[in-house]
Amino acid sequence: MVDALSLLMDPLFIDIMIIFGIYLILSLSFNIEYGFTGIPNLGKVLFYAVGAYVAGGLAGWIALRLAAFTPQQHLGGPLYCAYGAPQTITEVFKTNPAFALGVFLLSMVIGAAFGAVLGILASYPALRLREDFLAITLLAFSEIGRLITRTEEWPVCAHYGIRGLSTPFAWLGEYSLTVYMFLVLGIAALMYMLAEKLVNSPWGRALKAVRDDELAAEVYGKNPARVRAQAMAVGSAMAAVAGTLYAFYLGSVMPDDFMPIVTFLAIAMVMLGGTANNRGVVVGVAVLVLVDRLFNASVLERKFGIPLPDYLSNSIAYLKYVVIGLVIVLILMFGPQGLIPEKPLKTPIVEETKKKLKESVEGGEG
Amino acid sequence: MVPTLAYTVFRAIIDGLLEGSLYALMGFGLTIVFRVTRVANFAHAEYVTYGAYAAYVAMVAWGLGLVPAAIVAALVVAGVALASDELVFKPLWRRGSTPLHFLVASIGVGLVLRFSLQAVAASVPGYLNIRLPEFPSTLAIIGGKVAINVVHALAPLLALGTTAALHVLFTRTKLGKAMRATASNPTLARISGINVIMVRRVTWIIGGLLAGLSGFIISYYIQANPEVGWNFLLWMFAAAIAGGFTFYGTIIAGIILGVVGQVAIILAGYYLGVTTAYKPAIALVIMVLVLLFRPEGIIRIQSLGLRRRA
Numbered sequence: 001m002v003d004a005l006s007l008l009m010d011p012l013f014i015d016i017m018i019i020f021g022i023y024l025i026l027s028l029s030f031n032i033e034y035g036f037t038g039i040p041n042l043g044k045v046l047f048y049a050v051g052a053y054v055a056g057g058l059a060g061w062i063a064l065r066l067a068a069f070t071p072q073q074h075l076g077g078p079l080y081c082a083y084g085a086p087q088t089i090t091e092v093f094k095t096n097p098a099f100a101l102g103v104f105l106l107s108m109v110i111g112a113a114f115g116a117v118l119g120i121l122a123s124y125p126a127l128r129l130r131e132d133f134l135a136i137t138l139l140a141f142s143e144i145g146r147l148i149t150r151t152e153e154w155p156v157c158a159h160y161g162i163r164g165l166s167t168p169f170a171w172l173g174e175y176s177l178t179v180y181m182f183l184v185l186g187i188a189a190l191m192y193m194l195a196e197k198l199v200n201s202p203w204g205r206a207l208k209a210v211r212d213d214e215l216a217a218e219v220y221g222k223n224p225a226r227v228r229a230q231a232m233a234v235g236s237a238m239a240a241v242a243g244t245l246y247a248f249y250l251g252s253v254m255p256d257d258f259m260p261i262v263t264f265l266a267i268a269m270v271m272l273g274g275t276a277n278n279r280g281v282v283v284g285v286a287v288l289v290l291v292d293r294l295f296n297a298s299v300l301e302r303k304f305g306i307p308l309p310d311y312l313s314n315s316i317a318y319l320k321y322v323v324i325g326l327v328i329v330l331i332l333m334f335g336p337q338g339l340i341p342e343k344p345l346k347t348p349i350v351e352e353t354k355k356k357l358k359e360s361v362e363g364g365e366g
Numbered sequence: 367m368v369p370t371l372a373y374t375v376f377r378a379i380i381d382g383l384l385e386g387s388l389y390a391l392m393g394f395g396l397t398i399v400f401r402v403t404r405v406a407n408f409a410h411a412e413y414v415t416y417g418a419y420a421a422y423v424a425m426v427a428w429g430l431g432l433v434p435a436a437i438v439a440a441l442v443v444a445g446v447a448l449a450s451d452e453l454v455f456k457p458l459w460r461r462g463s464t465p466l467h468f469l470v471a472s473i474g475v476g477l478v479l480r481f482s483l484q485a486v487a488a489s490v491p492g493y494l495n496i497r498l499p500e501f502p503s504t505l506a507i508i509g510g511k512v513a514i515n516v517v518h519a520l521a522p523l524l525a526l527g528t529t530a531a532l533h534v535l536f537t538r539t540k541l542g543k544a545m546r547a548t549a550s551n552p553t554l555a556r557i558s559g560i561n562v563i564m565v566r567r568v569t570w571i572i573g574g575l576l577a578g579l580s581g582f583i584i585s586y587y588i589q590a591n592p593e594v595g596w597n598f599l600l601w602m603f604a605a606a607i608a609g610g611f612t613f614y615g616t617i618i619a620g621i622i623l624g625v626v627g628q629v630a631i632i633l634a635g636y637y638l639g640v641t642t643a644y645k646p647a648i649a650l651v652i653m654v655l656v657l658l659f660r661p662e663g664i665i666r667i668q669s670l671g672l673r674r675r676a
Binding site: 131264 | 470
């Protein structure tokens with residue numbers, strides 16, 4: 001019992017579980033777009049960033065309003081960029097439970113809405129371009145977005161970032177992260193169920209139809225443009241939710257947290273687990289989150305007491321990306337289906353027909 | 367009295383020509399590989415970084431001169447490019463992967479190359495930021511303000527020389543014609559008895575040589591770090607895309623992109639108060655606009671006058 005409790009309070013364990021939840025949502029959303037619909041969304045991190053910035057902006061703005069904050073020194077940009085603002089925001093999180101929970105829910109909803117709208121806008125090139133050019137275009141979108149957030153004070157505080165956020169349970173004191181971990185995992189589980197439900201619905205079959213043969217899908221009355229836009233909307237809204245969770249966990253939103261490498265990590269997770277298979281994605285995310293968090297000199301040395309030679313402790317943070325790159329290459333070369341290959345969708349009518357066929361065969365024999 | 371803005375714009379044009387020549391050299395490698403093998407190679411950026419580091423190691427650790435260092439850079443990168451094809455892209459092509467798979471695989475190759483270099487650079491002191499020990503000397507100072515140095519002349523000359531050499535290769539030699547045939551129709555080329563495997567190898571080697579030279583120029587002119595090539599990635603794609611993935615189109619588009627990028631950001635800063643931080647956005651916006659509205663490219667110079675000779 002004591003062991004279980006101390007594990008639940010262990011920062012590394014909490015960190016791994018929360019990052020697992022966040023990346024699970026992100027990878028599931030990538031899987032809907034890439035795995036099921038065939039849209040190589042290399043701009044994934046843009047939609048993730050949208051969620052995070054919506055959370056940061058909303059929480060910062062409302063908290064400062066509640067605290068009636070007036071900056072001593074304000075150099076420009078919104079109020080939450082001002083000197084002293086982050087401390088005030090944190091203080092409000094710690095003292096006002098209604099605010100903390102309310103702003104969390106609000107930014108999830110608004111973040112998802114922003115993500116969905118942006119996703120529909122970004123699906124515009126998806127109608128015109130071949131897959132590989134589409135991928136480059138979406139990557140360019142995400143880099144343009146990062147350039148803007150790095151440069152503009154309004155509304156994102158440029159490279160200074162939005163700081164001072166906290167988990168919605170900051171008022172619980174030392175238990176706040178543990179409770180937040182359960183919340184993130186709960187939301188991730190909900191998202192998993194949602195993704196499963198969606199891809200096994202008629203809409204999910206439409207996605208696959210568009211991916212496999214656009215012309216045939218059109219013949220059967222599906223509008224590929226609309227299906228792609230819907231897939232991008234759903235995927236981007238999910239990514240934005242992941243971004244919101246990340247912002248409340250980390251407590252700050254900085255432009256350089258949203259490099260294309262985040263997208264590449266999600267790609268590696270989906271491909272390792274199994275493209276177009278949500279269960280596979282869970283496995284892929286679990287493996288690569290462990291790699292991501294354990295390839296860390298201070299964790300290995302302080303936590304597990306594994307002494308690292310100097311050259312390794314300097315370079316291990318980079319070696320994890322070498323591993324991730326190798327995973328992408330090796331999976332493509334030796335098992336493009338991933339650990340758990342794609343399965344036929346669960347279609348009620350097919351299941352029923354199979355059952356009836358089986359019954360009639362058995363009946364015939366008897 | 368010439369106004370200061372005129373000098374600033376003049377400097378922008380000179381710098382733009384230098385940058386544009388680099389985009390042309392890098393974009394050309396991207397184009398040639400894409401046309402012959404259908405790989406939209408994200409790892410090409412990493413080849414450039416490797417060129418910069420190879421030149422640095424050659425000069426600092428082995429004590430070579432400038433010219434041998436440039437040759438070493440080109441050769442090392444040609445080797446890296448060839449190896450990445452032999453180990454990854456050719457096997458993928460054999461099992462019939464789609465262009466999208468090539469692209470994703472090249473991201474993986476790029477990650478492996480970039481971060482293994484990062485890992486080494488992080489553990490060897492003095493390798494995180496490098497610059498060749500020999501600084502380019504000044505050739506002329508125009509109007510007492512704009513200094514033109516060796517690199518400003520070297521990069522465009524190199525781009526011109528490469529273009530001329532490649533023109534001869536593509537129009538006058540059997541190998542060049544085989545490459546063009548493979549680029550336009552691999553199956554037909556194979557049936558006609560062209561050794562497509564050989565063509566493939568030569569293609570990757572040429573792409574690698576050019577990337578290596580670009581890397582050498584970068585570390586000669588500015589500082590290089592393990593991310594330097596990655597920062598050029600979208601520029602080289604912009605050049606190749608604006609050139610419609612045609613050989614000469616890419617080179618011309620690259621040079622124009624370099625000059626336009628430099629001049630536009632200076633004018634935008636002067637008249638609109640836009641910060642230079644937005645410079646990469648120019649390439650990105652041009653690229654996205656071209657892809658959306660003229661996916662076949664703006665500048666396409668496809669034919670080489672071979673039809674007449676046929």
